[in-house]
Amino acid sequence: MGFSSISVILLGSTVGLIFRIFIQNNFKRSIGFDIQNTSIVNFLSSFFLGILVALNFINNEILMLFYSGFLGCFSTFSSFIYQLFILFKNRKFLRLFFHYIEVIIFSFLFFYLGYFFIKLF
Numbered sequence: 001m002g003f004s005s006i007s008v009i010l011l012g013s014t015v016g017l018i019f020r021i022f023i024q025n026n027f028k029r030s031i032g033f034d035i036q037n038t039s040i041v042n043f044l045s046s047f048f049l050g051i052l053v054a055l056n057f058i059n060n061e062i063l064m065l066f067y068s069g070f071l072g073c074f075s076t077f078s079s080f081i082y083q084l085f086i087l088f089k090n091r092k093f094l095r096l097f098f099h100y101i102e103v104i105i106f107s108f109l110f111f112y113l114g115y116f117f118i119k120l121f
Helices: 003-031 037-055 060-074 077-089 093-120
Strands: none
Touching: 003 037, 003 060, 037 060, 037 077, 037 093, 077 093
8 A cells, every 4th residue: 555545544434533523513403302422422323324326436546545545534333332232231221222223224224315316417
C-alpha cells in the first residue's frame, strides 16, 4: 500500500469521524425523539453503504476513500456492541433484544433503501 492509498484512507476516515461526532453531539436534539445517536449513525452508514454498493465502483482509490476510510470511521459497530453489553450488564434483557433487532432490521432497511434509490435512477 503506497502513500497515496494511505492518504486517501486518512482523508476519508477524518471526514467520517468528524461527521459521526457531529451527529452524535447534535442530531438527537434536532429530531426530538428517543433513539440512540449511535443507532442514527449506523442507519446512515448502512444507507451510504447501500448507495456505494449500487454504484459498484471499480477504482481502488474511491473504494478505499469511502469503504475503508469514511465508512470505517463513520460507522459505530463497537459502540453498538458496547450498548448491548451495558444493557446485558444491567440485566435489561428485553430492551437488549429489542435494541439488537431494531439496529439489525433498520440497518438492513436503510442499506436496501440506499441501494434501491440508486438503482431506481
